[in-house]
Amino acid sequence: MRRISANYIFPVTKTPLKNGIIEVDDSGSVLNIIDTQGHLTESRNLEFYNGVIVPGFINAHCHLELSELKGKLNQGLTIPGFINLMISYKKNTDSEKAISVARLHDSLMKQNGIVAVADIVNNTLTIEIKKKSKIYYHNFIELIGLGSNANEIFNKNILLYSEFINSGLKASLIPHAPYSVSENLFELLVQFATENNSILSVHNQESESENEMFRTKKGKLVDLFTSLGIDLSGWKPSGKNSIDFLMENFPKENNILFVHNLYSTKKEIASIANEFLNSYFVICPLSNYFIESKYPDLDNFLPFSEKITIGTDSLASNNSLSILEEMKVLAKLGSTLSFETILKWGTINGARALKLEEKLGSIEIGKIPGLNLITDFDFTNMQIADKSNVRVLV
Ligand SMILES: [Zn+2]
Structure with a gap:
C-alpha cells in the first residue's frame, strides 16, 4: 500500500483537500482518502509531493x-x-x-x-x-x-x-x-x-x-x-x-x-x-x-x-x-x-x-483513476500556470 499526499488533493467529485492523503493498493485502487484538515504530521511511509494531485x-x-x-x-x-x-x-x-x-x-x-x-x-x-x-x-x-x-x-x-x-x-x-x-x-x-x-x-x-x-x-x-x-x-x-x-x-x-x-x-x-x-x-x-x-x-x-x-x-x-x-x-x-x-x-x-465513471474520472474509494501530480501550480490563484507540468504518480 502507498500513502500519498500533496499541497492539495482534487478528488473532482468532492471539494479539494488541503494536505489530504490518498491510500492506494498495488493495483492503483483507492483504499482510503483522508482529510487531515490541512494539518499533515510526519508519518510512516508517507510520500509528500509539492503540487496538486488530480485523477488521470x-x-x-x-x-x-x-x-x-x-x-x-x-x-x-x-x-x-x-x-x-x-x-x-x-x-x-x-x-x-x-x-x-x-x-x-x-x-x-x-x-x-x-x-x-x-x-x-x-x-x-x-x-x-x-x-x-x-x-x-x-x-x-x-x-x-x-x-x-x-x-x-x-x-x-x-x-x-x-x-x-x-x-x-x-x-x-x-x-x-x-x-x-x-x-x-x-x-x-x-x-x-x-x-x-x-x-x-x-x-x-x-x-x-x-x-x-x-x-x-x-x-x-x-x-x-x-x-x-x-x-x-x-x-x-x-x-x-x-x-x-x-x-x-x-x-x-x-x-x-x-x-x-x-x-x-x-x-x-x-x-x-x-x-x-x-x-x-x-x-x-x-x-x-x-x-x-x-x-x-x-x-x-x-x-x-x-x-x-x-x-x-x-x-x-x-x-x-x-x-x-x-x-x-x-x-x-x-x-x-x-x-x-x-x-x-x-x-x-x-x-x-465513455461510460467509465465506475472506475475512472475521480478519486473515490474503489476506483482506479490513476493519480497525476501537477507541479508548478499557481497556488495564489488556485489555477494551472503556463509552466505547470504533469507527473504520473500512480
Ligand atoms: Zn477529429
Whole structure:
C-alpha cells in the first residue's frame, strides 16, 4: 500500500483537500482518502509531493493512427484545405513507421497522465499498440461515404469493427461528419447504434463551409468534393445548418460525443443538450486554433458545464497529445473559470461520456483513476500556470 499526499488533493467529485492523503493498493485502487484538515504530521511511509494531485485525464477525441502527420501540415488551412492534404498524406502512409510513431505517442499520452482515450479509427494500424497499452481506448470506427455504395462501406467497416472487438477492445461504428456520409449510410449506422446502444461520436460544425454546404450546396467543402470527383448529384441541401441533420437523425438515448462545435450557435448548443439526454461536447481548442485560427466560444457551452469534455484531436493539428496543455488554454480563454471546473471537463465528464465513471474520472474509494501530480501550480490563484507540468504518480 502507498500513502500519498500533496499541497492539495482534487478528488473532482468532492471539494479539494488541503494536505489530504490518498491510500492506494498495488493495483492503483483507492483504499482510503483522508482529510487531515490541512494539518499533515510526519508519518510512516508517507510520500509528500509539492503540487496538486488530480485523477488521470480522459482524452475525449484523438486520432492516434495519424500521429505520423505531426508537423507535416501548415496552420490555418481551414477544414476543406486540411481534409484535402490529409487525403494525399494518407495515401503515402508507410505503416511500419506510422505504427512506431503511434506507439511512441501512446506512451507519451500515458506520461502526460491520460488514462482513457476516445480514439477515431479508420484502419487496424493501432490494434496491436492498444492491446498492450496501459491506456483504455474506446475505438470509434469512422465511416465516410457519399456515394451509392452504402452497404458495401458498412459491411467493410463491420469487419474492421470485428477485428477490434475480437482483440478485446471496445469499439463503435460512427459517421465521420454529417457532410461526409450519405443518408443511406447514416441510416445503417443509426440502426446499428440503436441495436447495440453504442457510444457515438461525430465531428460537428468544425468549419463554416459545413453549414454552407447544408444550406446552399455551395462553398469550399462542395468545391473540394467536386475536385475529388465525388458525385454529389444525389445529395440535396436541407437549407438548414448541418446540425439540423444530426438533430433529426441521431438516436436520442445513446451517449453521443459532439466534437468541436466550433461554428455551432449558442441556440444550437442548447438544442443538442436538451434533445440528446446523454450528449457531451468535446472541446479541442489547440486543434481548432491550428486548423481554423479560432477558439471555441466557451460562453455557448458553459450553461452545460456537466457535458463538456476535452480532446486533443490528432497530431496532424496539434503539437502534443496532452490534456493538461488543452486545460492551460481553457484557463486563459475562460479567465473566470475555476481549476475545479476545467478539471471536471478533463476527467469525470469524459469518463461519463465513455461510460467509465465506475472506475475512472475521480478519486473515490474503489476506483482506479490513476493519480497525476501537477507541479508548478499557481497556488495564489488556485489555477494551472503556463509552466505547470504533469507527473504520473500512480
Ligand atoms: Zn477529429
